[in-house]
Structure formats: structure tokens, C-alpha cells
Amino acid sequence: MIVLDLGGVLVASDQVMTAVAERLGVPRPALEEVYYGPPRQTFDLGGPDLEYWTAVGDELGVSVTPEDAAELTVIDARKWADLTPGSAEFLAALAGHRTAVLSNAPAHLARTVRDAGWSRGFETLVFSAEVGLVKPDPAIYAAADEAYGTTPSECVFFDDRPRNVEAAREHGWEAHVWEGPTAALERLGVRTG
Incomplete structure (x- = not known):
């Protein structure tokens, strides 16, 4: 197998980082530091989208609403499928x-x-x-x-x-x-x- x-x-992963950084309005290097941070493991284990994106936003000093989290989830998924x-x-x-x-x-x-x-x-x-x-x-x-x-x-x-x-x-x-x-x-x- x-x-x-x-x-x-x-x-x-660079295409994902670029799209998500643009949506959050942050530099890509800043996003790269937090995207795979501690909240990611919970997210990869099936944790809630809103919880993950809020944690990412908090680390970057960006407010993430439930609507933002839903949009980021769609962007994230779409780019990871390319x-x-x-x-x-x-x-x-x-x-x-x-x-x-x-x-x-x-x-x-x-x-x-x-x-x-x-x-x-x-x-x-x-x-x-x-x-x-x-x-x-x-x-x-x-x-x-x-x-x-x-x-x-x-x-x-x-x-x-x-x-x-x-x-x-x-x-x-x-x-x-x-x-x-x-x-x-x-x-x-x-x-x-």
C-alpha cells in the first residue's frame, strides 16, 4: 500500500497560507507562526471550527466572528483540496x-x-x-x-x-x-x- x-x-500548504492570510488581513509569515500552533491539534482531532479560528485570530490580534470562521473554513478546505x-x-x-x-x-x-x-x-x-x-x-x-x-x-x-x-x-x-x-x-x- x-x-x-x-x-x-x-x-x-503555501497556497493555503496565502489565501487565509489575505482573508485575515495579516502577513503570511505571521499566520505561518500560529496556523500549526497548539490549537491546530485540537482542530485536527475534530475540534470546532470557530474555536480554532478564534484562537488563530487571538494570536494575530484579529477579531474572528462566527461568520468569519465559517468563511475561513471554506477557504481553508477549498485550498487544501487543490x-x-x-x-x-x-x-x-x-x-x-x-x-x-x-x-x-x-x-x-x-x-x-x-x-x-x-x-x-x-x-x-x-x-x-x-x-x-x-x-x-x-x-x-x-x-x-x-x-x-x-x-x-x-x-x-x-x-x-x-x-x-x-x-x-x-x-x-x-x-x-x-x-x-x-x-x-x-x-x-x-x-x-
């Missing part, structure tokens, strides 16, 4: 292979990704908000194995965060830090063209 993370692998250039071709090259997703993602993002046409090629999608666990918690890799119907030795995982890769290796998965689609296809021995 080829297991892929979303953010930083199939989806570029594949990076080359990702569609990468996924096409994996046709015929068992593929899955393992991503730290809030509930709204999980729903949006499941509705995206490109996600239909995955056999299974596992999101932190749906299993109540976040990477790099070792239990999420076991939960993913259960969802995929695999043993650890059957999974090859790509993630942009070294700590998630290390946790996957400790679980028994073959795991690699994402270096782009070409490098991933080479590691997998998948020929294109």
Missing part, C-alpha cells in the same frame, strides 16, 4: 497500485477531500479528525493499518514532516520524507512514459 500525506505532498502542479500526473502514474491517504486534517477538510474527484483513486482515506488521533502518535499508524487491511510491512509512506516519517518507521512502515513526485516514483520503482 502506497500511503501519502496531503499537505506538503499532494497539496501545497492539488499541486504535478500531483495529478503523479497519481496517474500510480494507477494500478494500491494507494491510500493518511493526513492530519480537521473534519471539514476530510469532507472536502473525499468530495474531490482526484481522491476517488485512493482505496482508503484516513484523517485524524475521523480516527481521533494525530501523526506522529504511534496509534494512528496502527489505526491506518486496520483501515487499510494491511500489516506494517506492506506500507510505503511519504510525508513532508520528518517526525511523522520517523514515527511511521518505528511502527514498521517503510517511510520517506517527501522530495517530490519524481523521487517518490523512483523509490517505488514506478516507471512513467
